[in-house]
Amino acid sequence: xxxxxxxxxxxxxxxxxxxxxxxxxxxxxxxxxxxxxxxxxxxxxxxxxxxxxxxxxxxxxxxxxxxxxxxxxxxxxxxxxxxxxxxxxxxxxxxxxxxxxxxxxxxxxxxxxxxxxxxxxxxxxxxxxxxxxxxxxxxxxxxxxxxxxxxxxxxxxxxxxxxxxxxxxxxxxxxxxxxxxxxxxxxxxxxxxxxxxxxxxxxxxxxxxxxxxxxxxxxxxxxxxxxxxxxxxxxxxxxxxxxxxxxxxxxxxxxxxxxxxxxxxxxxxxxxxxxxxxx
Amino acid sequence: xxxxxxxxxxxxxxxxxxxxxxxxxxxxxxxxxxxxxxxxxxxxxxxxxxxxxxxxxxxxxxxxxxxxxxxxxxxxxxxxxxxxxxxxxxxxxxxxxxxxxxxxxxxxxxxxxxxxxxxxxxxxxxxxxxxxxxxxxxxxxxxxxxxxxxxxxxxxxxxxxxxxxxxxxxxxxxxxxxxxxxxxxxxxxxxxxxxxxxxxxxxxxxxxxxxxxxxxxxxxxxxxxxxxxxxxxxxxxxxxxxxxxxxxxxxxxxxxxxxxxxxxxxxxxxxxxxxxxxxxxxxxxxxxxxxxxxxxxxxxxxxxxxxxxxxxxxxxxxxxxxxxxxxxxxxxxxxxxxxxxxxxxxxxxxxxxxxxxxxxxxxxxxxxxxxxxxxxxxxxxxxxxxxxxxxxxxxxxxxxxxxxxx
Numbered sequence: 164x165x166x167x168x169x170x171x172x173x174x175x176x177x178x179x180x181x182x183x184x185x186x187x188x189x190x191x192x193x194x195x196x197x198x199x200x201x202x203x204x205x206x207x208x209x210x211x212x213x214x215x216x217x218x219x220x221x222x223x224x225x226x227x228x229x230x231x232x233x234x235x236x237x238x239x240x241x242x243x244x245x246x247x248x249x250x251x252x253x254x255x256x257x258x259x260x261x262x263x264x265x266x267x268x269x270x271x272x273x274x275x276x277x278x279x280x281x282x283x284x285x286x287x288x289x290x291x292x293x294x295x296x297x298x299x300x301x302x303x304x305x306x307x308x309x310x311x312x313x314x315x316x317x318x319x320x321x322x323x324x325x326x327x328x329x330x331x332x333x334x335x336x337x338x339x340x341x342x343x344x345x346x347x348x349x350x351x352x353x354x355x356x357x358x359x360x361x362x363x364x365x366x367x368x369x370x371x372x373x374x375x376x377x378x379x380x381x382x383x384x385x386x387x388x389x390x391x392x393x394x395x396x397x398x399x400x401x402x403x404x405x406x407x408x409x410x411x412x413x414x415x416x417x418x419x420x421x422x423x424x425x426x427x428x429x430x431x432x433x434x435x436x437x438x439x440x441x442x
Numbered sequence: 443x444x445x446x447x448x449x450x451x452x453x454x455x456x457x458x459x460x461x462x463x464x465x466x467x468x469x470x471x472x473x474x475x476x477x478x479x480x481x482x483x484x485x486x487x488x489x490x491x492x493x494x495x496x497x498x499x500x501x502x503x504x505x506x507x508x509x510x511x512x513x514x515x516x517x518x519x520x521x522x523x524x525x526x527x528x529x530x531x532x533x534x535x536x537x538x539x540x541x542x543x544x545x546x547x548x549x550x551x552x553x554x555x556x557x558x559x560x561x562x563x564x565x566x567x568x569x570x571x572x573x574x575x576x577x578x579x580x581x582x583x584x585x586x587x588x589x590x591x592x593x594x595x596x597x598x599x600x601x602x603x604x605x606x607x608x609x610x611x612x613x614x615x616x617x618x619x620x621x622x623x624x625x626x627x628x629x630x631x632x633x634x635x636x637x638x639x640x641x642x643x644x645x646x647x648x649x650x651x652x653x654x655x656x657x658x659x660x661x662x663x664x665x666x667x668x669x670x671x672x673x674x675x676x677x678x679x680x681x682x683x684x685x686x687x688x689x690x691x692x693x694x695x696x697x698x699x700x701x702x703x704x705x706x707x708x709x710x711x712x713x714x715x716x717x718x719x720x721x722x723x724x725x726x727x728x729x730x731x732x733x734x735x736x737x738x739x740x741x742x743x744x745x746x747x748x749x750x751x752x753x754x755x756x757x758x759x760x761x762x763x764x765x766x767x768x769x770x771x772x773x774x775x776x777x778x779x780x781x782x783x784x785x786x787x788x789x790x791x792x793x794x795x796x797x798x799x800x801x802x803x804x805x806x807x808x809x810x811x812x813x814x815x816x817x818x819x820x821x822x823x824x825x826x827x828x829x830x831x832x833x834x835x836x837x838x839x840x841x842x843x844x845x846x847x848x
Contacts, residue, residue, distance in 0.1 A: 222747040223621065223733060225628040226471045232615060244745050270469060270732045275746025297732070299475045301459070302467055322473040324635060329476055347473050348633035 172263040172291045173316055173339040176213050177374040177395060185391035186213035187434040188376050189427055190267065190400030192234040193217050193251050194243025196411055200419055201238070205255055207424040208403070209262040211431040214376075216294070216398065219248050219268030226296045228351040230401040233408060245272050245281075249288040256289035265292040265318060265339070270306075278306050282313035292316035292339045300332050307336050316340075321367055323347050334371040340396060341367050346380040351401025355380035357389035364394050384433030391437035399430050452699040455766070460649020460736075463772060465765035468648040470735045473632045478735075482650045484555050489657065494550065501546050505579070508543075508661065510534045512669035512826070517796040518809075524816035525679065525823030529799070530666050532690060532830050539802065539831030540662060540690040541572035541643060547658035548641045549576040557639035563587045563627040565620035565686070566757035566804065567599025568831055569643030574608035584608040587626040589619035592756045599835050617750035620686075620760045624734050644687025645764035648735030652764050659693025666826055667697055679819035680705040683828040684807040685778065686722065686758035688767045690830035695776060696766075705777070707815050708767060709808045711753035712780035722751035724763045725771045725778045738765045754783035754839060755803035757831075785810040787843055790833060802831030803839065 176186060189212035194201050209215050220238035224231060252264055266285060273281050273295065285293065293310060295303075300319060310317045316339030324347060325333055334341065343364055345355035355377065364375045377390050378398030390397045406422040460466045460482075468478055488494040502508040510531045519527045532540035552560060560582050564570030570586040577584035586603055590612040593600055603610050616622035624647075631640045645655040663681070670678050681698055683691035685708040698704040713721035721727055724739045731740040733748055741749040741761035751761040770776035781789075786803055789810035794800045801809060808827050815825055833840070841848045 222616070222749075223625050225625045225734070226473075226632060228629075236615075239747060271740070271742065271748070272746035274732055275742065275744070296471055297469045297735075299468065299470060299472055301475075302469055320472040322471075324473050324476045326476055333472065344473065347635050349629045352633070 171316060171339065172261065173214065176263050177340060185394055185434055185437060186376070186396040187431045188212060188214040188216060188378070188396045188398040189403060190216040190218060190398060191403060191423070192220060192231065192238050193248040194220055194238030194241055195234040195404065195407055196237045196419065197241040198243060198247055198251070202251055202254060203420045204423050205251060206258070207420060208427050209255070209259055211424065211427040212262070214263045214265060214396065216265045216267045216400070217248065217252065219245065219266055219272060221269040221272055224269060226349055228349040228401060230351045230404050230408065234404045245276050249284055249290070252285070252288040252290045263291040264289065265294060266290050267294040268296070270295050270298045273306070278309035282309040282315055286313035286315050290315065292318050294318045294320065294342060296320070300335060318342050320344050321363070323363065330366070330370050334367070337371060337373065340374045340376050341371050342398070343367060343375050343377045343394070344379045345377050348379070350379055351382070353380045354382070355386065355390060357386070357393060360390060361393040384429050387430050388433040388437040391434040397434050402430070403427060452696070456649060456653050460653070462766045462769035464730070465736065465738050465768040466649055466652055467737050468735060469732045469737065470648050471632055473635060477635050478648050485551060485650050485654050488551050488554060494554065498547055498550055502543065502661065506536050506542050506546060507534065509665045509669070512666060512673065515797050518793065518812070521792070521796055522813055522816050524821050525819045525825050527812060527816070528670065528678070528824065528826045529829040530662055530694065530826055532662060532828060533802065533805070533832035537568070537572045537575050538834065539568040539572065540659060540693065540828070541569045542575065543661055543693070544643065544655050544658040544689060545569070545572040545576045545641060548654070549580055549582070552639035552641065553580060555639065557637060558582065559634065559638045560584045560641050561587070561627050561630050561638055562641045562643060563620065563623040564643060565589070565592055565623070565759055566755065567592065567596040567603065567835060568757060570608070570610065571599050571602045571606070573641050573643070574603040574606035577608060578606045585630065586610050587613050587623040587630070589617070589623045590614045591618040592620065592623070595839055596756055596835060597838070619750070619756070621748065621751070628734070643689065645689040645692045645766060646687045646734065646736060646738065646762055652736065652766055655689050656692045656696055656766060659689050660696045662690065662693040662828060663695065663697030666694065670824065670826060674824055676824070677701055677704055678826045679703070679823040680707060680815050680825045682707040682709065682808050682811065682815050682825060684709045684758065684804045684830060685763060685767060686711070686760050686804065687762070688764040690828050692764060692766055694828045695770070699775060705818060706770070706775060707811065708776055708778045709811045710778055710780050711755060711758035711786070711807055712782050713752040713754070715782055716780060719749070720752035722753040722758050722760060723780045724761060725767065726780050728761070730768065733762050736765050738762050738768045739771070754786060754843065755807065755836070757802070757804040758807065779811045779814060781807040781810045787840065790840060799829070800833035801829055802833050803836045805830045806833070
């Protein structure tokens with residue numbers, strides 16, 4: 164059991180007393196399939212999830228599989244801008260002041276916005292953390308400075324290729340939690356192996372003193388429950404976003420939100436019933 | 443020019459973090475970071491190993507066909523009525539372009555690292571063909587990602603790659619051109635890190651690729667230097683090359699960076715024109731950002747989304763540029779001109795008619811700017827242009843643009 168507490172929404176979520184279970188972290192893409200629908204999905208998903216990761220669409224998401232890539236394309240086609248992503252967070256905070264929101268995306272839109280301006284605006288809007296897929300720790304100092312000044316967490320990624328040599332670099336200046344990418348690959352393609360993640364999760368916990376959430380390759384409630392037995396958090400993205408794509412394919416825009424929320428509920432239930440966290 | 447930078451310092455760039463000034467770096471997913479660091483180390487060792495260099499030199503001589511000629515383009519010189527124009531004939535290399543220089547270097551490195559599978563991305567198909575060629579030669583499986591649009595407009599090269607035993611995977615995302623092929627190659631790499639070597643075709647991407655590709659292509663400028671000294675008894679007044687990602691250009695430029703008397707010109711593709719949204723001139727029409735592992739000039743909108751580039755030449759159709767070019771542009775050591783599709787088409791035909799050489803559409807961009815370059819160096823000047831590839835692959839594109847049927 165990790166003992167890290169810094170009073171942020173993220174650490175409070177991981178440190179709820181008498182509730183030592185793994186957290187369910189839901190990923191959705193801001194602006195997918197359009198801004199209003201994604202706001203409805205965000206509100207609904209936050210009722211099921213302990214933390215929401217809100218994807219910031221990017222034209223060239225090199226680490227995403229087809230599902231998230233297409234979601235980003237839909238969002239951009241619908242006209243989603245960075246200020247709209249922050250606008251979603253701001254509106255969300257009018258009714259929910261508890262559920263942490265972690266923004267997730269690629270460096271160029273944030274660089275283009277300006278690190279300080281982005282950190283300040285995101286923090287003002289009510290975002291709690293940031294994950295940037297293509298910004299390894301070696302390139303992250305300026306961004307980390309800006310986020311720390313705005314009291315936002317920079318959440319780092321660790322992967323199966325993160326060896327002992329790199330571990331200190333990866334955990335340095337990270338906060339909130341560590342995101343363990345359970346497969347070498349892109350989002351939503353390979354399946355995560357719960358047995359194989361147990362060891363690296365423990366290693367990361369010890370090295371960082373932070374909770375460890377596991378993502379990439381977790382699509383079913385069964386798999387989510389398995390991972391929940393060994394991790395502090397379970398991240399599911401592609402499986403939720405797939406529901407949006409599925410609903411759009413059948414041509415019925417009305418049940419988009421419904422389908423995503425029903426999937427989120429099933430995943431949340433599986434994670435919550437799995438077992439207590441970090442025991 | 444940056445006063446603190448002494449001529450001999452050019453080889454000190456990039457620094458240990460892979461930076462050329464503010465540009466370059468290693469902006470990759472964490473999964474790839476250990477691999478990229480290993481590659482950096484492996485390349486540094488190979489570079490310093492005389493055996494590796496001797497092996498590479500042997501293949502360049504006997505397989506690639508180096509040194510290739512430095513040719514006095516007499517009729518073009520007369521046509522423009524100014525400085526003497528020489529062509530560095532990279533189109534005479536095996537496979538018909540400069541790309542093989544780099545592929546030969548990288549495949550030897552990949553084998554040295556024990557990698558057993560090669561992936562690559564390609565725009566015009568020249569790099570794909572060169573990669574497929576070295577993979578055939580050294581018996582390694584090869585997958586080439588190519589935008590579906592490029593697969594269509596460069597059919598002969600797709601066929602060549604297949605003949606050489608490579609699998610060509612058409613990429614349909616985005617604009618289905620070079621940048622999308624590069625995204626897809628990076629997805630493959632991140633998925634198959636354990637055994638796969640990503641053979642990048644241009645002097646862009648994450649460190650050490652920009653430096654490594656430059657080093658392998660620097661043979662162009664090194665040979666040119668020796669050849670022009672022999673023919674003219676002096677250095678050229680200017681060197682000029684087309685720039686997409688910029689590998690043939692940096693290969694020519696780099697050995698001349700310390701020679702302050704040599705003016706350096708790169709030519710970017712401005713497609714339908716810089717005032718339209720259909721061009722590929724990232725230095726002239728873009729601004730700095732981060733894509734595909736490096737910080738450099740990029741075509742992007744106000745929100746940092748990458749724009750689709752356009753050029754009639756598939757090899758220049760990329761919204762970014764190698765980081766060393768970004769640096770040379772900022773400090774003013776190289777000057778970057780722009781050339782439209784129409785200007786390139788005219789130069790393509792002019793070169794064929796006057797010199798009996800059908801140049802690649804990429805190289806035609808550089809040829810089109812010769813009047814400007816010639817004017818800059820005066821009547822007694824000497825100009826060397828990298829003829830980076832041959833134009834056989836482009837005849838269908840050109841025929842269509844000219845409204846002719848083949």
